[in-house]
Amino acid sequence: MGRNFYDWNASTRVLFGPGRLNDLGDQPMPGKKAMVVISSGKSTRANGYLDRTQAELARAGVESCVFDGVGPNPLKSAVEAGAKAICDNGCDFVVALGGGSVLDAGKAMAMFAAQPNTDLWDFAGGITGKRMKPSKPSLPWIAITTTAGTGSEVDHHGVISNPDTNEKIGVGAPDLYARLAIVDPELMLTVPPRFTAYQGFDALFHSVEGYVSTLHNPMSDMVDRAAIEHVGASLVRAYEDGSDLDARCGMAYANTMGGYSMELTSCVSQHAIEHALSAFHHDLPHGAGLLLITRAWSTFQAKHTPEPERFVDMARFLGKADAADPMDYVARLDELMHACDVADLKMSDWGITKDEFGPMAENALAAYPDRFAIDPAPMTKEDVVAVLEESFS
Numbered sequence: 001m002g003r004n005f006y007d008w009n010a011s012t013r014v015l016f017g018p019g020r021l022n023d024l025g026d027q028p029m030p031g032k033k034a035m036v037v038i039s040s041g042k043s044t045r046a047n048g049y050l051d052r053t054q055a056e057l058a059r060a061g062v063e064s065c066v067f068d069g070v071g072p073n074p075l076k077s078a079v080e081a082g083a084k085a086i087c088d089n090g091c092d093f094v095v096a097l098g099g100g101s102v103l104d105a106g107k108a109m110a111m112f113a114a115q116p117n118t119d120l121w122d123f124a125g126g127i128t129g130k131r132m133k134p135s136k137p138s139l140p141w142i143a144i145t146t147t148a149g150t151g152s153e154v155d156h157h158g159v160i161s162n163p164d165t166n167e168k169i170g171v172g173a174p175d176l177y178a179r180l181a182i183v184d185p186e187l188m189l190t191v192p193p194r195f196t197a198y199q200g201f202d203a204l205f206h207s208v209e210g211y212v213s214t215l216h217n218p219m220s221d222m223v224d225r226a227a228i229e230h231v232g233a234s235l236v237r238a239y240e241d242g243s244d245l246d247a248r249c250g251m252a253y254a255n256t257m258g259g260y261s262m263e264l265t266s267c268v269s270q271h272a273i274e275h276a277l278s279a280f281h282h283d284l285p286h287g288a289g290l291l292l293i294t295r296a297w298s299t300f301q302a303k304h305t306p307e308p309e310r311f312v313d314m315a316r317f318l319g320k321a322d323a324a325d326p327m328d329y330v331a332r333l334d335e336l337m338h339a340c341d342v343a344d345l346k347m348s349d350w351g352i353t354k355d356e357f358g359p360m361a362e363n364a365l366a367a368y369p370d371r372f373a374i375d376p377a378p379m380t381k382e383d384v385v386a387v388l389e390e391s392f393s
Contacts, residue, residue, distance in 0.1 A: 001307050002216040008264050012143075012154050012178045014256065018245060020184040021052060021144065025059030030140035030179050031092035034064045037082060037106040039098045040071055047190050049146060053097050065089050067109075070098070073282045074105035076120050076162045079171075082106075083113040083120075086139070093179075094141035099199070100150025100286070103143050104158030111138040111173050121162060126169035126367040128162075134173050143178040146187040148238075148251035149199030149287060151206055151259020153181035161279055166359075168279035169367055183256055185248040193239050197340040198287030200235040200251055204228065205290050206258030210265040212301065212310050212376045220264035225317055227257035232318035236339045268375045270297045272368035273384060276360040277352065279367075284350045291342050296390035298333060302326035304377035346393045357388040 015023055034057055038044045045051075050066065057064045067082045086094065086109060094113075096106025112120050114136045122132045143153035152158065157172025191199070207227035210220050234250030241247070274289040302311045303326070311326035320332045337343040361384035365372060372379060379387075 001214060004217065006217040006219045006264050008219060008260075009156075009177065010154070010260070010263075012181050014154065014181045014183060016183045016252070016256065018184060018186045018249065020182050021049075021056065021187060024053065024056035024144070024182060027060065027180055029057075029060050029062050029093070030142070032062060033089070033091045034062050034093050034095045035082070035086045035089060035091040035109070036064050036066045036095045036097055037070060037102055037109060038066060038068050039102050040069055043190065044098055044146070049097060049187055053095065053144060057095065064095070065091065070102050070105045071282070072101055072285060073161045073168065073278050074101045074108075074158070075282070076160055079105050079108045079112060079160055080120050082109040086113040093139050095144065096141060097144045097146065099145065099147035100152045100202075103145060103150065103152035104160065106143070107141055107152070107176050107178070108158040108160055108171050110141040111171070111176055114139050120160070120171065123173070124160070124162070124167075124169055124171050126167045127363070128165045128167060129169065138173050138175050140179045143181040144187070145181070145183055145255070147191055147195070147199045148188055148248070148255035149202040151203065151255050151257070151262060153178055153183060154256055154259035155262050159275070161282055163282065166279045166363060167367055168275040183252050185245060185252040188248045188252060189243055189245065191242065193242060195285070196239050196242060197235070197342045198285050198291070200231060200238065200287075200340070201291055201294070201337075201342070202287040203251065203255045203258045204231040204235070205270060205294065206267060207254070207261045208314060209267040209270055210261035211314060212305065212307070213265045213268050214374045214376065215265040217264065220261055223257050223260045223264060227254040227261065228314055228317040230254040230257070235336065239340045266374060267371060269364070269368070269372045269379055269384070270294065272364045272371040273297065273360070273387065275367065276364040279363060280356055280360060281350050281352060288342075288345055291337065291345055292347055293387055293391045295330060295334060296387040298330045299327070300379070300383065300387060301375070301377050302330055307376060310376070347391065348393065354389065354392060357385045360388060361385045
């Protein structure tokens with residue numbers, strides 16, 4: 001199973017390590033005026049990250065302005081508003097400063113701002129997107145990640161939600177890799193414990209799904225193993241003590257490796273199912289949505305996979321040295337979830353109801369047939385509904 005070949009564009013220059021934001025002003029800039037994209041929350045300003053970033057840009061001779069309209073699951077309308085602000089302010093590149101939602105929105109803005117007289121969904125896939133290719137090159141962008149979850153700093157698409165169609169899908173372009181990514185774990189020290197857990201499990205599942213995907217290959221195996229091992233060694237420590245810089249470094253590394261994993265392989269149906277959950281419920285954090293379904297989904301896959309040894313591998317990577325059965329991965333995953341106090345999340349906390357399971361399963365299969373096609377074990381609509389029902393509380 002798997003493949004003996006891969007195609008990898010690692011064109012983003014990555015500055016990794018504590019304090020690397022302080023090096024931004026020394027780097028060559030891709031333009032003269034930047035739109036700094038941040039979230040609609042308060043933390044980026046309150047923690048001083050916005051002021052520091054704008055000061056570094058000024059040191060590099062770059063003028064900047066700010067767009068602060070990005071929510072937890074970035075909406076199509078926010079990307080379109082941000083792209084308009086880029087054009088209206090005469091900006092020639094984007095700096096996305098924040099977590100995965102901000103990075104996804106920022107890169108989509110960089111693509112969309114360069115395409116005249118279009119709708120963002122012209123470039124989307126899924127159920128209703130037109131799958132058009134951009135006619136003009138995307139604006140360059142710089143990624144500065146403040147969380148360890150999505151790996152969005154090194155991939156070339158952003159996941160955007162369209163509430164009008166209940167879709168949450170990737171929008172991107174081949175030229176949409178960041179010119180520069182700053183992964184500074186010091187910026188992650190202020191992430192609250194609950195979100196450290198949500199984001200950390202998201203990072204884990206990128207590499208778990210890549211490792212069991214039918215697209216896995218020698219390069220992705222190396223990247224995914226490194227990511228999973230770092231999560232196993234660092235996530236609980238980062239959750240228990242957010243000031244543990246070594247643990248934050250470990251999670252930041254796993255995060256970026258997860259982004260590389262998505263370039264070398266792909267996420268599979270676990271992510272597709274979660275996207276359906278949060279497409280219907282936009283206030284559901286992505287990591288929380290994955291945690292809601294992961295035990296049922298992982299159990300199905302561990303019991304039906306044609307490569308059970310890969311689930312045994314992952315249990316060992318996560319620290320269970322004596323793992324011998326694919327269900328040992330599920331057991332180790334459950335231990336980590338309990339250690340991070342996220343084992344008892346309830347769908348009902350976000351208003352999810354059982355009568356949505358059929359439409360959600362149809363949504364996931366229709367929007368992401370490519371992800372179901374590379375599952376280790378094939379899943380039908382009935383299997384997806386069963387996973388959702390088993391996960392419900």
